[in-house]
Amino acid sequence: MFGETSVSTSVTVIGLGPMGRAMAGAYLDAGYRVTVWNRTASRADELVADGAVRAATAEEALAANEVVVLSLTDYAAMYAVLEPATAALEGRVLVNLSSDTPGRAREGAAWAAKHGARHLTGGVQTPPSGIGSPEFDTFYSGPRDLFERYEDVLKVITGTDYRGADPGLAALYYQLQMDLFWTTLTAWLHMLALADANGIGASEITPYAAGTLGGMSQFLDFYTPRIEAGRHSGDVERISMAVASLDHVVHTTRDSGVDTALPAAVLETFRRGAAEGYEEDSLTRLFEVFGRGAAA
Numbered sequence: 001m002f003g004e005t006s007v008s009t010s011v012t013v014i015g016l017g018p019m020g021r022a023m024a025g026a027y028l029d030a031g032y033r034v035t036v037w038n039r040t041a042s043r044a045d046e047l048v049a050d051g052a053v054r055a056a057t058a059e060e061a062l063a064a065n066e067v068v069v070l071s072l073t074d075y076a077a078m079y080a081v082l083e084p085a086t087a088a089l090e091g092r093v094l095v096n097l098s099s100d101t102p103g104r105a106r107e108g109a110a111w112a113a114k115h116g117a118r119h120l121t122g123g124v125q126t127p128p129s130g131i132g133s134p135e136f137d138t139f140y141s142g143p144r145d146l147f148e149r150y151e152d153v154l155k156v157i158t159g160t161d162y163r164g165a166d167p168g169l170a171a172l173y174y175q176l177q178m179d180l181f182w183t184t185l186t187a188w189l190h191m192l193a194l195a196d197a198n199g200i201g202a203s204e205i206t207p208y209a210a211g212t213l214g215g216m217s218q219f220l221d222f223y224t225p226r227i228e229a230g231r232h233s234g235d236v237e238r239i240s241m242a243v244a245s246l247d248h249v250v251h252t253t254r255d256s257g258v259d260t261a262l263p264a265a266v267l268e269t270f271r272r273g274a275a276e277g278y279e280e281d282s283l284t285r286l287f288e289v290f291g292r293g294a295a296a
Contacts, residue, residue, distance in 0.1 A: 014069070036054055138154070138157060232278070
């Protein structure tokens with residue numbers, strides 16, 4: 001199958017959580033013949049009503065089409081689903097959009113190859129509501145020829161951003177985004193709790209939060225070349241200033257009866273940088289402090 005010059009407009013989707021259902025729906029909307037499978041078969045009911053074919057088993061789902069999109073919790077779920085059906089993996093293209101670590105993505109690609117399948121790792125950068133829209137991208141990595149051959153199939157889901165041949169790269173780029181996303185969203189939730197404890201509603205404070213986050217791109221653009229040059233001079237701000245500022249946040253949080261764990265953990269990181277002799281350096285010096293690993 002890998003040597004064919006045309007790409008069929010049919011696809012299998014395995015895993016029908018909200019994301020998998022959105023993907024299968026996008027393929028149906030694009031006119032694809034779609035085969036679906038999920039452990040809980042009822043999750044396919046609406047898709048079947050819209051024209052999808054429900055496979056009775058994972059092996060039947062694999063056998064139905066060359067391109068198989070996996071939307072599972074992680075790579076352990078992939079093994080749980082596919083290991084009993086390895087006889088049907090020969091000649092398949094696994095587009096694995098399950099979240100996991102770069103190392104596990106590499107192991108998964110090697111496992112697929114052992115069973116005669118080829119593997120593209122993907123990291124989807126949108127919730128289910130964005131599936132089917134070119135405004136959002138999915139990171140991909142794996143063999144370039146495989147990506148290029150099936151790029152039009154992949155673009156049904158979202159736009160594409162190919163990161164390289166290493167199967168772990170898409171997973172790495174995805175986890176980098178999640179590092180930023182979850183910590184930022186958690187900080188916003190803490191801000192809301194602190195505001196609420198002082199009688200300020202979420203709808204009142206969130207526009208200010210959005211303004212602060214919107215301005216962050218300017219800081220990123222300003223600091224990135226300095227970080228790459230190893231320049232951390234405290235001409236704009238200093239770690240000592242950050243320590244004092246966040247100390248005020250922690251005290252305000254405590255005085256308001258709100259959990260201080262999150263800002264206190266960040267404050268401890270700032271204090272670590274100061275203790276290493278970087279009080280008068282920019283906060284960007286923490287880039288190097290983080291890179292050295294956890295404090296002893």
